[in-house]
Amino acid sequence: MKTLQIIVTIAWRNLWRNKVRSGVVVLAMTMGIWACIFLAGFSVGMNDQRTDSALSTYVGFAQVHANGWEDERSVELLIPNLEEVIAKSQEIPGYVAHASRLVETGMAASSYGALGVQVQGVDPAMDTLVYDLQTRLIEGEFLPESRRVPRAYVGESLAEELKLEVGSKFQVTLQDVSGYATQALFRVGGIFKTVSSQYDKSTILIRREDMAGLIGVDPSAAHEIVYKISSKEQAIVWAGELSSAFPNAEVMSWKEVSPELGYADDMMATSLYIFIGIIIMAISFGILNTMLMAILERRRELGMLMAVGMNKRRTFFMVMIETIFLGAVGAPIGILVGHLSLIWSGVNGFDLSSVGEGLNAYGMDAIVYPSAVPEYYLGIAVIVVVMTLLFSLYPAYKSIRLNPVQAIRSV
Structure with a gap:
């Protein structure tokens, strides 16, 4: 237990000895989580707005006709x-x-x-x-x-x-x-x-x-x-x-009267996951690059730790803990920024009048009001942190492949 405490302490101190490098990783996580949350809120808001407009204008919530x-x-x-x-x-x-x-x-x-x-x-x-x-x-x-x-x-x-x-x-x-x-x-x-x-x-x-x-x-x-x-x-x-x-009568809900509105929900969910996946992959590769550079910069430091008795398993664990700390800092900030941006834009809206005619052709308003989507927040944050952890496995592996003697002599 004491060994774990020491590793955790070293990992935390290592992060903030180079504040710029750690800040870049935290910023990448924050921006990634914000982008995913905002994209989800924008897509859900636009789709809900389209559905609500259709229901209140010409579809209705349900219809009854003769058989x-x-x-x-x-x-x-x-x-x-x-x-x-x-x-x-x-x-x-x-x-x-x-x-x-x-x-x-x-x-x-x-x-x-x-x-x-x-x-x-x-x-x-x-x-x-x-x-x-x-x-x-x-x-x-x-x-x-x-x-x-x-x-x-x-x-x-x-x-x-x-x-x-x-x-x-x-x-x-x-x-x-x-x-x-x-x-x-x-x-x-x-x-x-x-x-x-x-x-x-x-x-x-x-x-x-x-x-x-x-x-x-x-x-x-x-x-x-x-x-x-x-x-x-x-x-x-x-x-x-x-x-x-x-x-003997035809009773239909709005999804049966206008199936395209229901299809829009399914298509939105699918496209949303695709775009979120692209954003997360881009962030993960950026974090991978930053972590690899961090390992190269800290070769001498890691060599010293290995020389004084820290084995490869503990070194690997320390690098992973550093990544977890970065996620623990970046995820809450990303969620907060994403939520605040959705609240602000949900009130003020985005004026897309320049493409208004095109939107009207699909039954959408020219002013889009994103919706806050708390149900997405935790999932997006967890996915970003997990992907960051997965992409940090390679830098952690590179750290334990260092030769202590050669690492200490490196400049």
């Missing part, structure tokens, strides 16, 4: 037992709000062109409880009431494509329940902009009663019910329970 909707999406596929489904859904823990909608693919045309769009007939009062589209308004109003020409809420990209502005008239063509094409004139009441340029280009919102009259269905009918649930995780459980109660 066969995913395969056909026909105008006749109205939810048959709408009130019963709504009543049951409100009893399941996690329910927050719902909105019933009429949905159909159609055509929007102005004098400047035409585009295929998805027309959604919504109840503005209910819809705002589930989605935040009313907060995305950049011009006009969110589905104001109209006396003659009904109002529509259109995306900015669609307005630019068809050269529409607030007050402009355009034509919407849909198919009614009898299978005939039906057309109606709408006036732009408001223009919105979300984080998804694709959604903005392909979506038109109108009042539910206007759409019901256009396609010839009862105003209380609906093609889909969208839900807001207390959390993303709870939504999956909630959808499973409602699906069990109505096996």
Whole structure:
């Protein structure tokens, strides 16, 4: 035990006799841990932001449709037992709000062109409880009431494509329940902009009663019910329970409605591990180089220790302890710096407006707010320290291969 204490004491003193060298290794560890933690927080924050924006803008936490909707999406596929489904859904823990909608693919045309769009007939009062589209308004109003020409809420990209502005008239063509094409004139009441340029280009919102009259269905009918649930995780459980109660309806959580959001989580985790691995390997090679240089600089010192009775096993152990000490100093500093940088950037965000259009194409906002990820901190720090220990095995091995006599005579 006394021998161990002596070796530990010598190792600690050896570190700080050359403060610059030890400081370089500690700094490398600190920067490596900070880089890994910040990369994890940035990736998680960006992905969570994308998912949250999608859920609150156009996906919802869960959706209910008539059986066969995913395969056909026909105008006749109205939810048959709408009130019963709504009543049951409100009893399941996690329910927050719902909105019933009429949905159909159609055509929007102005004098400047035409585009295929998805027309959604919504109840503005209910819809705002589930989605935040009313907060995305950049011009006009969110589905104001109209006396003659009904109002529509259109995306900015669609307005630019068809050269529409607030007050402009355009034509919407849909198919009614009898299978005939039906057309109606709408006036732009408001223009919105979300984080998804694709959604903005392909979506038109109108009042539910206007759409019901256009396609010839009862105003209380609906093609889909969208839900807001207390959390993303709870939504999956909630959808499973409602699906069990109505096996003849299509009840889907957000992961089933929009599988790409779930895939993004898996891809993010995989790419994150790859980048973290690259960073750690780069740091480890830098530490390997520093430790090898340290051994060469201390040849005479190590030779003296061996000459006075320190055997090879103890010399090897001493070099490893030095590395552990460096990790014990660098890891906490790296975690602290990483956490503080995530807290700061989580409040202020990173403005990526220069590539904003590209991000919008993938449903991401131009301002990214990283998230603090405490669950990653310890794991990253341990991996960095362990990799440093592994890469210090070779310098430690080189130390015990020294010839004491030759080492003492070296300059």
